[in-house]
Amino acid sequence: MFCSRRLASHYAPRRLPPTIKELLGADTLHETSVSLQGWIKSIRKQKRVAFAVVSDGSSAKGVQAVFPNEFDLKSLSNGVSVRLTGHLVPSRGAGQAKELQVKTFDVLGECPQETYPIQKKDLTNEYLRENVHLRARTSATAAMLRLRDCLHRSIHNYFRTQSFVHIHAPILTANDAEGAGETFRIAPVAAHPDAQVAQTHTPTEFFGAPAHLTVSSQLHLEAFHAALSRVYTANPAFRAERSQTSRHLSEFWMVEAEWALQDGIAELCDVVEDLLRDAVSKAFTECVEDVEILHAADRPERLEALKMAVSADTPRWRRMSYTEAVETLQQCSDMGRSLSTEHEKYLAEEIVKGPIFVTGYPRDIKAFYMRVEDPSLPREKQTVSCFDLLVPHMGELVGGSVREERVHVLEESMRDAGLIQQSKEGPYAWYLALRKYGAMPHGGFGLGFERLVSWVGDIDSVKECIPVPRTVGRIDL
């Protein structure tokens, strides 16, 4: 017996209504009746007809909606949210393949023009930061957010293809950024500004010891590498830096990975390059309109350079030792033995004209966990097995290294950095223990996610590369 009731009660997932992007992308929808929701981005009222661009944020281009003159359009203006039904038809105008012939519309939410902060006129970055809750209403911010989403997804997918396990490393940590002193610290409970709340707590550290916001997930990831071989995270990180630059935020996101290496620094650089080429290529296929909106029209060479960097016809990116990099730069300019941000940019922009890995920095200017290439050399000649990836107009985008797996060399570096005393006990004992119990040669890297967005989107400041920027002296929302 055919039991329609039983069939009816079977589970079937709900499909949300098509977005404007889906409606405009589908081939079969010409002349069919559709319903959509969005915000009016602009409206042009003529005598017999009105044209509005309506966007739901699903793509860079909204849909052109054509209102016949029988409607009362007084309630329609920039920022108003509407539901429209009508027919999608081939557009007679330039700039779009289809347009919506509106049959009915409802105003879902009004938008008083006299106070609406997002006017059509050019709005400065600083003004938009002050209105960060509405910033995504602008084309540029919305494009940045879709680009971010695309890059984020591509990165997760890349790691999946290489059998990495995603790990949520902890945000609160007992370690204080390797002593750098630029961490945010959680306030002891007694410091709570609300007297009533403070009273109900004993005046002490909530965790029994000082807790900090993480500056990097690397050390924690190393612990999980030591069981899962290949691990990565895409985590927030925090630095209490007071300098205001276009490359720094107090709160930012980092993609970090650690894995068991079989081919040392070459493998590290290959994986970083593959990851970036894959992510940037995906941006050019999945959200090319957003990339084009973001790139400034007056410097098309940057878009070309970006395409070139990830083209399959372009060989692997240039790799150069630190020594060679310094010598190369010394031929062009008056400099000492270290690379400044300006030198780094010059190297990528002018000399290599593309991304470049600089490898093998002096031990004494790099972090304690990096593998010493030849510990038998005099200390001042020692280098570490590390790289910085420099890209044009940005400088450092990624940094990474083989990690020191030899306990005695690591202990020396940690003592030099003031992280352990003679006793080897203390907050980093667990990190040393990772080397003691079945350590494998391994390494990893950290990629500043906002810097990647900045590079791919040609966005001058990382403050415009994150949904809500956090910098010294300011906290909105």
Added chain:
Amino acid sequence: MFCSRRLASHYAPRRLPPTIKELLGADTLHETSVSLQGWIKSIRKQKRVAFAVVSDGSSAKGVQAVFPNEFDLKSLSNGVSVRLTGHLVPSRGAGQAKELQVKTFDVLGECPQETYPIQKKDLTNEYLRENVHLRARTSATAAMLRLRDCLHRSIHNYFRTQSFVHIHAPILTANDAEGAGETFRIAPVAAHPDAQVAQTHTPTEFFGAPAHLTVSSQLHLEAFHAALSRVYTANPAFRAERSQTSRHLSEFWMVEAEWALQDGIAELCDVVEDLLRDAVSKAFTECVEDVEILHAADRPERLEALKMAVSADTPRWRRMSYTEAVETLQQCSDMGRSLSTEHEKYLAEEIVKGPIFVTGYPRDIKAFYMRVEDPSLPREKQTVSCFDLLVPHMGELVGGSVREERVHVLEESMRDAGLIQQSKEGPYAWYLALRKYGAMPHGGFGLGFERLVSWVGDIDSVKECIPVPRTVGRIDL
């Protein structure tokens, strides 16, 4: 002319070596020579041969490695990391289809047995928390981490299929958890324990105003919904709760979504159910061995109940109004007019025997942003358009609501909650502005990610559902 040099310099991505999971899964590898790396999980030395289980963490089962007796195996013991080469051949033993006939091996990292904390004997959860840096070396923790990875990926993929944009909502926030007082606060800079660091800073708030760790990304997501229509995040959240329960952490991860609704609470519940059914089904296909390791052997009914909950033959999950839920429970027990955690569990476990959405809670016990169903009723009879999803042995797994879009109703709720004064200015003015400028009917939900892991993996405490747990009185690593 065929230019081999140009071809050679073309870019081709590097493929990392196959993992043990890949080697065991591939059909064609029988009798071929392979090389792999991993940790010895156990070793059994017999007279003429030794058997070791070697894992690289890529799957629940390691590979069985067979060492002929010509080798000196003194250096091999639990926890040692090795590189093995040999032939993968059909296994003669029970429990695995293939085994590795070892031809050569290298010890990569020794592991002194006398001090190695991860011994084969049963280790308590508390002991493993004390050794959290090595905890992932145990089968259960490694299985949990792979399950987490699988659920996390499935959730991102689900949102992608429904055209949601992923947003990194801010972690540091100016708002203090709707006045709940259980937020962590960033210490003013003067409180830095290092006197030298403190001196270089003016003794003030780094951000110019108190900064807190987010307790939920919802309000921020609502701002991005108001430009992109469908947004979600998978973000950390923080609560300074001093109670130690199996369902609470001070640092945890939440999946939260907000989108433009066309069908109110029904659409909300459908999407939550679809998301969960999809993620749990994926866990049964992509990491079923991990799920099985985690489920306790002595309560197989929980695994069955979980499979049943997500089976395509099972109709949509039960939905019940709050009033009906209370009446149903009153028939079985002596209770008042509110649902405790024990009531919630009883409802899911004993009455419905599966997940259940309870909808329409009284306005006065729910949050200010939830949409009032009928504001014309007397206040004590008013309900809000919300749901809690209750699952067996857990209670609340997801909570969500339609958001109040009517400015005057929202203002009343915010005044009642003490969030705004008469002036309507202050830290939540931006939230009210979202309603003023083109608001759409919208809603969303928050899903406690560790609770999902706990439910799917039948793990008693959420402390065992996160890489590094953070609870009152303790901070490791």
